[in-house]
Amino acid sequence: MRRRMVVVEGSYAVAHAVKVCKPHVISAYPITPQTHIVEDLSQFVADGDMNCEYMNVESEFSAISALIGASAAGARTYSSTTSQGLALMHEALFNASGMRLPIVMTVVNRALSAPINIWNDQQDSISQRDTGWIQLYAEDVQESADMLPQVYKLAEDEEILLPAMACMDGFILSHVYEPVILLEQSLTDEFLPPYSPEFTLDTKNPVSFGALADPSTYTEFRYKQEKAMGVALEKIEEIAKEFKDVYGRYYGGLIDEYALDDAEIVIMAMGSVIGTVKDTIDELRSEGEPVGLLKVRSFRPFPVDAIRSALKNAKIVITIDKNISIGKNEGALCTEVKACLYNTDLRIPVIGVMLGFGGRDIPMSTIKKVINKAKLVEKGIYVESEIADLREDMA
Amino acid sequence: MSLLKPGHRGCAGCCDALAGKFVLDALGENTIVVSPTGCLEVFTTPYPESAWGVPWIHSLFENAAAVASGVEVALKALGKKNDIKIVAIGGDGATLDIGLQAISGAFERGHNFTYICVDNEAYMNTGVQRSGGTPLYASTTTSPAGKVSFGNPQHKKNMPAIIAAHGSPYVATASVAYAPDMIRKVKKAADVKGPTYVHVHAPCCTGWRFEGSKTIEVGKLAVETAMWPLYEMENGVVTNVRKLKNRKPVEEYLKAQGRFKHLFTMQGGLEEIKKIQAIADWNVKHFGLE
Ligand SMILES: Cc1ncc(C[n+]2csc(CCOP(=O)(O)OP(=O)(O)O)c2C)c(N)n1
Ligand code: SF4
Ligand SMILES: [Mg+2]
Numbered sequence: 135m136r137r138r139m140v141v142v143e144g145s146y147a148v149a150h151a152v153k154v155c156k157p158h159v160i161s162a163y164p165i166t167p168q169t170h171i172v173e174d175l176s177q178f179v180a181d182g183d184m185n186c187e188y189m190n191v192e193s194e195f196s197a198i199s200a201l202i203g204a205s206a207a208g209a210r211t212y213s214s215t216t217s218q219g220l221a222l223m224h225e226a227l228f229n230a231s232g233m234r235l236p237i238v239m240t241v242v243n244r245a246l247s248a249p250i251n252i253w254n255d256q257q258d259s260i261s262q263r264d265t266g267w268i269q270l271y272a273e274d275v276q277e278s279a280d281m282l283p284q285v286y287k288l289a290e291d292e293e294i295l296l297p298a299m300a301c302m303d304g305f306i307l308s309h310v311y312e313p314v315i316l317l318e319q320s321l322t323d324e325f326l327p328p329y330s331p332e333f334t335l336d337t338k339n340p341v342s343f344g345a346l347a348d349p350s351t352y353t354e355f356r357y358k359q360e361k362a363m364g365v366a367l368e369k370i371e372e373i374a375k376e377f378k379d380v381y382g383r384y385y386g387g388l389i390d391e392y393a394l395d396d397a398e399i400v401i402m403a404m405g406s407v408i409g410t411v412k413d414t415i416d417e418l419r420s421e422g423e424p425v426g427l428l429k430v431r432s433f434r435p436f437p438v439d440a441i442r443s444a445l446k447n448a449k450i451v452i453t454i455d456k457n458i459s460i461g462k463n464e465g466a467l468c469t470e471v472k473a474c475l476y477n478t479d480l481r482i483p484v485i486g487v488m489l490g491f492g493g494r495d496i497p498m499s500t501i502k503k504v505i506n507k508a509k510l511v512e513k514g515i516y517v518e519s520e521i522a523d524l525r526e527d528m529a
Numbered sequence: 530m531s532l533l534k535p536g537h538r539g540c541a542g543c544c545d546a547l548a549g550k551f552v553l554d555a556l557g558e559n560t561i562v563v564s565p566t567g568c569l570e571v572f573t574t575p576y577p578e579s580a581w582g583v584p585w586i587h588s589l590f591e592n593a594a595a596v597a598s599g600v601e602v603a604l605k606a607l608g609k610k611n612d613i614k615i616v617a618i619g620g621d622g623a624t625l626d627i628g629l630q631a632i633s634g635a636f637e638r639g640h641n642f643t644y645i646c647v648d649n650e651a652y653m654n655t656g657v658q659r660s661g662g663t664p665l666y667a668s669t670t671t672s673p674a675g676k677v678s679f680g681n682p683q684h685k686k687n688m689p690a691i692i693a694a695h696g697s698p699y700v701a702t703a704s705v706a707y708a709p710d711m712i713r714k715v716k717k718a719a720d721v722k723g724p725t726y727v728h729v730h731a732p733c734c735t736g737w738r739f740e741g742s743k744t745i746e747v748g749k750l751a752v753e754t755a756m757w758p759l760y761e762m763e764n765g766v767v768t769n770v771r772k773l774k775n776r777k778p779v780e781e782y783l784k785a786q787g788r789f790k791h792l793f794t795m796q797g798g799l800e801e802i803k804k805i806q807a808i809a810d811w812n813v814k815h816f817g818l819e
Contacts, residue, residue, distance in 0.1 A: 158603060158606035158607060159602050159603050159606050161599065186606060187602045187605060189598070189599070189602055189638070190638070191634055192630060192631075192634030192637070193593075193631065193634070194596075194630075195592065195595070195630075196592065196595035196630075196632070196635075198601030199595035199631065200595045200596065201599055202586075202592075202596055202599060202602040203563065203597060203599025204599035205594070205599075205603075206586050206596075206600065206603060207561075207599070207600045207604055207607070207609075208601035208603065209602075209603035209606055209607055211603075220723075225589060226588070226589060226592065229589055273627065323812060324650050334584075335561050335584035335585075336584060337558060337559050337561065337584055337613055340558075340582060340583050340584045340585070341584060341585075342574050342579035342585045342586075342587075343586040343587065344571075344586055344587035344588055345574035345576040345577075345587070346571050346574050346575050346576060347576045348575065351576055385616035433562075457604055459817070
């Protein structure tokens with residue numbers, strides 16, 4: 135099947151994908167670089183192209199809170215935010231997942247203040263790691279859009295019922311114009327069933343949401359959330375394949391691989407930097423370097439088993455993080471990959487590099503430098519995790 | 530039986546329980562309730578039990594108005610019947626302090642819902658700390674009376690005026706001590722289209738330190754001394770007040786409660802009571818209570 139590609143802004147492709155997913159309620163608050171998505175959605179609603187209620191609220195905190203109410207009332211809901219806005223939502227993110235409300239949100243990844251910076255890194259969503267939300271990271275514009283029906287299907291699965299973030303890198307993906315296929319309404323209707331939750335705020339069948347759980351029951355609520363994440367772990371791949379069957383596109387499920395089979399040096403990364411890594415690998419491979427890529431698509435749930443088996447033959451692992459846990463001098467992917475290898479026989483050195491903070495470019499030359507440094511391991515020199523692209527006057 | 534079922538964990542004589550019951554008496558089963566964190570929320574829903582005979586949701590301390598607005602919008606979007614009444618019932622802390630921004634947003638957006646503040650004049654759920662609703666000189670655990678303090682130094686925030694300034698079509702004050710009046714006002718608030726507000730005075734025996742059997746008595750004294758004027762505002766204009774025939778001096782109200790006891794024992798306390806009397810006098814004048 136050949137479908138027409140159009141050149142549109144990343145934000146437009148995402149807004150269009152939201153439209154075909156037919157949310158009943160959208161609530162959002164503008165913040166760069168998310169603004170174009172909500173502006174496009176507002177226009178769809180204003181033009182009558184979208185049959186949904188768009189709530190212009192007074193803050194991100196109220197945006198997510200309104201969706202908590204709307205989702206509990208039985209609506210399919212959508213929001214988008216980034217950076218400061220996501221941080222402002224923090225408390226409510228736990229609340230949404232604890233109440234098992236499958237709210238879907240596009241996070242347009244951006245750095246956090248101070249110093250204030252509107253450009254891309256992934257500190258914002260990574261800092262929400264433990265809020266109980268599913269987190270998938272997109273590599274390009276098409277995947278950012280295609281991720282939406284997938285996360286709706288995942289979040290609303292009655293065995294999962296967890297909120298989900300579809301993460302895309304700010305500006306790099308949100309503001310770029312790329313040829314994409316806009317999601318077809320008919321295919322989306324086929325792929326994504328309507329949302330019909332069993333429990334809602336229904337006056338015919340009154341239930342209570344958000345009760346007080348004491349020490350005799352609280353643990354079990356957390357356990358069930360973890361269980362649901364476990365189900366998501368199984369279904370992400372399944373849903374990605376169903377998506378492929380319907381739309382013909384596939385980006386991997388939990389993870390994806392590129393030149394990985396015989397790779398001795400494996401780069402692991404999330405988001406738009408993947409494209410640059412692939413180009414770098416192409417060049418190095420032509421020079422005979424055994425370099426490959428392991429793309430992490432799902433950060434929550436974290437694909438421990440998939441990563442372990444994908445790294446079976448690796449000699450050196452390099453993780454690229456656009457975030458840092460200050461005081462650990464490590465990004466989250468690095469920490470998690472190390473942890474997931476520990477209780478195994480695999481003893482692969484994991485070299486953490488932190489790059490691209492606050493929108494700093496990650497050119498192929500930087501990735502090559504990182505790979506060369508990692509090779510010191512072959513000489514028995516271990517390289518600790520570091521911020522790898524400091525200005526020369528700092529380094 | 531009331532739609533707020535017995536067996537909850539409220540203190541004997543609890544004002545919040547009375548308020549919750551009167552709200553449901555007024556609105557009936559076709560109602561969805563949103564509660565922020567606070568006494569009423571905590572004591573009615575110890576999992577796996579719930580006292581609520583209507584759909585109920587508690588999210589956080591500061592977002593009830595936003596959650597309620599989301600419920601309202603969702604019902605609209607889902608094409609559900611629009612005769613369902615949506616009501617948020619929040620304490621003074623949730624309303625006057627931490628939830629004020631979300632309330633302002635919801636009233637500005639003009640959702641069809643009613644916000645009811647159950648004002649027991651402090652953060653009771655966390656142990657009687659002061660709030661923006663705590664009156665002048667009340668001794669609370671974070672504004673205690675002491676050798677150099679007469680208690681809470683601030684005046685109570687005028688929340689009904691803040692809501693009226695948002696253009697709400699109906700704002701009323703009520704008291705759990707005047708049940709028929711409160712029920713009528715809650716009903717009216719829910720019937721008026723748009724965002725409406727009822728601010729309910731709720732004497733808390735535990736926090737104000739009086740016998741649980743005296744909740745109604747203390748509530749009546751607040752009204753009879755003009756410390757709590759009962760009035761209704763429509764589109765920003767006061768349209769109805771409860772007149773006082775034989776107004777009592779504020780001492781009678783203050784004496785009935787432990788939180789003001791220090792004013793009668795500390796040196797200079799009686800002098801300070803004049804400032805509280807001045808508040809009552811202002812209410813009489815401002816609302817034409819006599
Ligand atoms: C963000 C946040 N801050 C503080 C608290 C702790 N807290 C829970 S209830 C409460 C006070 C509630 O006071 P109020 O709204 O007046 O209700 P009341 O219990 O007095 O009826 C506080 C401070 C919280 N739950 N969330
Ligand atoms: S402390 Fe006051 S408001 Fe809280 S349950 Fe007891 S009487 Fe009711
Ligand atoms: Mg209170």
